[in-house]
Amino acid sequence: MSALSLVPNADRVAADAAALRAPLAIRGLTVSYGQQPAVFSVDMTLRAGAMTAIVGPNGAGKSTLMKAALGIVTPLSGRITAFGAPVELQRHRIAYVPQRASVDWDFPARVIDVVLMGMYRDLGLLGRVRAHHRDFARDCLDRVGMTDFADRQIGQLSGGQQQRVFLARALAQNADLYMLDEPFAGVDAATEKAIIAVLKGLRDEGRTVLVVHHDLATVAEYFDDVLLIATRKVAEGPVTQVFTADNLQATYGGRLATQQIDRLPGAGA
Amino acid sequence: MLWEALTLQLGYNATLVTVGAALLGFAAGVTGTFLFLRKRALVSDAISHATLPGVGLAFLAMVALGGDGRNLAGLLIGSALSAWVGLLAVSFLTRRTRLAEDAAIGAVLSVFFGFGIVLLTVIQSLGAGRQAGLEDFLLGSTAGMLRADALLIAGGGALVLAVVLALRRPLTLVTFDPDYAVARGLPVARLDLLMMGLVMAVTVIGLKVVGLILIVALLIIPPVAARFWSDRSDHVVLLSGAIGAVSAWVGAALSATAPNLPTGPMIVLTAFAIFALSLLAAPGRGVLAAALRQNRFRRRVHMRQGLLALAHGQPIYEGLTLRLLQHAGLVRPDGVPTEAGQARAARALRDEARWAELRAGPGNEAAAALHDGVRDIETVLTQDQIAEIDRRIGGPRGVPG
Numbered sequence: 254m255s256a257l258s259l260v261p262n263a264d265r266v267a268a269d270a271a272a273l274r275a276p277l278a279i280r281g282l283t284v285s286y287g288q289q290p291a292v293f294s295v296d297m298t299l300r301a302g303a304m305t306a307i308v309g310p311n312g313a314g315k316s317t318l319m320k321a322a323l324g325i326v327t328p329l330s331g332r333i334t335a336f337g338a339p340v341e342l343q344r345h346r347i348a349y350v351p352q353r354a355s356v357d358w359d360f361p362a363r364v365i366d367v368v369l370m371g372m373y374r375d376l377g378l379l380g381r382v383r384a385h386h387r388d389f390a391r392d393c394l395d396r397v398g399m400t401d402f403a404d405r406q407i408g409q410l411s412g413g414q415q416q417r418v419f420l421a422r423a424l425a426q427n428a429d430l431y432m433l434d435e436p437f438a439g440v441d442a443a444t445e446k447a448i449i450a451v452l453k454g455l456r457d458e459g460r461t462v463l464v465v466h467h468d469l470a471t472v473a474e475y476f477d478d479v480l481l482i483a484t485r486k487v488a489e490g491p492v493t494q495v496f497t498a499d500n501l502q503a504t505y506g507g508r509l510a511t512q513q514i515d516r517l518p519g520a521g522a
Numbered sequence: 523m524l525w526e527a528l529t530l531q532l533g534y535n536a537t538l539v540t541v542g543a544a545l546l547g548f549a550a551g552v553t554g555t556f557l558f559l560r561k562r563a564l565v566s567d568a569i570s571h572a573t574l575p576g577v578g579l580a581f582l583a584m585v586a587l588g589g590d591g592r593n594l595a596g597l598l599i600g601s602a603l604s605a606w607v608g609l610l611a612v613s614f615l616t617r618r619t620r621l622a623e624d625a626a627i628g629a630v631l632s633v634f635f636g637f638g639i640v641l642l643t644v645i646q647s648l649g650a651g652r653q654a655g656l657e658d659f660l661l662g663s664t665a666g667m668l669r670a671d672a673l674l675i676a677g678g679g680a681l682v683l684a685v686v687l688a689l690r691r692p693l694t695l696v697t698f699d700p701d702y703a704v705a706r707g708l709p710v711a712r713l714d715l716l717m718m719g720l721v722m723a724v725t726v727i728g729l730k731v732v733g734l735i736l737i738v739a740l741l742i743i744p745p746v747a748a749r750f751w752s753d754r755s756d757h758v759v760l761l762s763g764a765i766g767a768v769s770a771w772v773g774a775a776l777s778a779t780a781p782n783l784p785t786g787p788m789i790v791l792t793a794f795a796i797f798a799l800s801l802l803a804a805p806g807r808g809v810l811a812a813a814l815r816q817n818r819f820r821r822r823v824h825m826r827q828g829l830l831a832l833a834h835g836q837p838i839y840e841g842l843t844l845r846l847l848q849h850a851g852l853v854r855p856d857g858v859p860t861e862a863g864q865a866r867a868a869r870a871l872r873d874e875a876r877w878a879e880l881r882a883g884p885g886n887e888a889a890a891a892l893h894d895g896v897r898d899i900e901t902v903l904t905q906d907q908i909a910e911i912d913r914r915i916g917g918p919r920g921v922p923g
């Protein structure tokens with residue numbers, strides 16, 4: 254913790270009170286690979302029941318932030334809580350869809366088997382896979398439009414289809430917080446619509462959804478809140494207040510074409 | 523004699539040895555599956571070679587303490603300790619130096635094995651006669667095995683088997699997607715360690731039967747063979763165990779009929795025979811099935827192309843296509859389509875039109891994904907669905923000309 258954080262102020266106290274219950278609250282998170290910080294001193298609080306986008310350029314530390322929150326990479330410093338408890342105790346309430354699943358695609362597993370892995374906790378160590386488990390897994394596949402592929406070996410799918418299988422695995426987990434790392438990368442327009450409908454459905458059931466998202470043009474349409482990062486946090490809050498040309502300029506620097514900014518809300522056009 | 527050995531009619535001791543070997547084989551097969559799928563097969567080779575110094579040192583220690591140097595339990599404890607040191611050495615070299623894992627394995631394997639051979643040679647020159655049997659740990663031998671030893675092997679195999687089967691779900695999760703396993707809160711590092719511990723247990727228990735040089739084969743060949751038969755990890759695990767068990771059973775029986783044959787090579791050769799059979803004959807992933815499928819598909823592609831050419835009134839020059847069409851009585855030797863040929867061509871054309879309609883429409887992704895250019899749409903859709911498509915594209919189309 255830096256010396257600054259030792260000085261309480263009204264804002265901070267209020268924010269920490271909110272963070273006490275938040276689906277995910279991160280304080281002072283720094284992660285580095287070697288000597289180069291990928292995420293530096295980031296604070297963020299997710300609003301329960303909202304859909305939040307993480308937006309930032311390539312290499313901004315978006316994936317790293319998620320992985321640190323999930324314990325896949327070990328942070329250099331920082332405190333992470335989920336639903337008011339240390340995140341390690343809440344892992345079962347958090348579902349994750351990685352940017353690129355680093356799995357062996359020749360692994361002996363069918364699509365349905367991968368989805369059943371999401372139900373690991375329900376199945377227990379020795380319990381048999383019963384009809385209602387299988388039905389629920391099929392239901393999850395149905396929600397991402399993959400029912401007809403249930404019996405395929407996972408390597409025999411296209412990239413976009415593989416992505417949807419991992420989304421179905423996350424759905425099967427029946428979690429309270431969903432973290433998806435670029436679920437729309439390499440996915441066609443119809444599939445993107447289908448996935449966003451699934452995610453909005455989750456939100457409408459009161460679950461919280463956090464998505465790393467690259468397409469600035471759809472941020473306002475898809476999301477309630479946004480977190481802008483470029484190694485450090487640039488801004489966080491409701492899309493309507495935070496997703497502004499100035500903040501985007503600060504996030505992307507010179508990398509953003511001006512006409513891209515002009516099309517965004519708050520650009521004064 | 524071989525039949526008697528296989529059917530356990532060679533007396534109580536031989537039966538115990540065969541059953542013990544089979545249990546060991548089953549344990550090796552299921553443990554090996556996770557090792558193979560985690561892509562750490564070679565580590566087991568380092569572990570097995572690292573057992574040898576432990577065998578020698580345990581023998582010397584037991585003799586020095588005035589006991590029987592050949593006590594199997596003592597030798598196995600010694601081998602487990604030195605295998606553990608070898609495993610630590612591999613993991614230290616990979617994590618603390620820039621050495622890649624394969625190089626670390628090569629280094630540890632050869633140094634430990636060399637040291638072990640030196641120890642064995644020293645022992646041989648010390649107390650002639652008393653060391654008899656230590657070489658059996660290289661290639662395995664079940665000849666004249668004590669009842670207690672056989673029980674130790676059977677019990678150890680059963681224990682390893684029980685642990686792996688009880689933990690098959692977390693092990694599968696860690697093997698398939700370690701990052702996801704971490705995110706789910708599984709103790710991935712500890713499970714990996716446990717897996718290595720189980721491999722070590724199999725190795726140590728199998729030393730007497732299979733021998734340290736070949737035990738890696740009993741861990742790796744069964745899963746590789748089993749993989750040909752199934753795309754489901756739970757099936758692969760069990761099948762691999764069964765293959766390991768059968769190999770060990772048959773191998774032990776073979777060597778019982780000819781006591782001069784070392785047991786390890788017999789077991790490994792049996793496993794290899796099952797592997798070769800799987801490679802050739804397995805449906806799905808086997809070589810023969812793949813070749814047959816490929817050939818059949820090629821003929822269907824030619825047939826379909828030929829029919830479409832007929833439908834469009836185009837000439838056909840391709841030799842195989844012509845032969846196939848003629849053989850089916852669809853064109854005359856002079857290349858003119860027969861009546862049957864015209865009917866089939868019209869149907870093929872209609873099938874194409876139906877597919878095009880299906881693929882253009884929304885909501886049929888899975889069915890449309892089955893489109894491979896030769897599959898008949900009637901094998902994919904119901905009559906009702908086809909009638910609906912026909913309604914959209916209009917009545918049947920004839921063959922031009």
Ligand SMILES: Nc1ncnc2c1ncn2[C@@H]1O[C@H](COP(=O)(O)OP(=O)(O)OP(=O)(O)O)[C@@H](O)[C@H]1O
Nearest residue numbers: 286290291309310311312313314315316317318352
């Ligand atoms: N395993 C790793 N080892 C070393 N450096 C890494 C590793 N993973 C990421 N980095 C570095 O950390 C920084 C942040 O990476 P991260 O993957 O979090 O970016 P990102 O915002 O997700 O980018 P993208 O939009 O390309 O997915 C980058 O500079 C990257 O080079």
Ligand SMILES: [Mg+2]
Nearest residue numbers: 315316317352
């Ligand atoms: Mg990323």
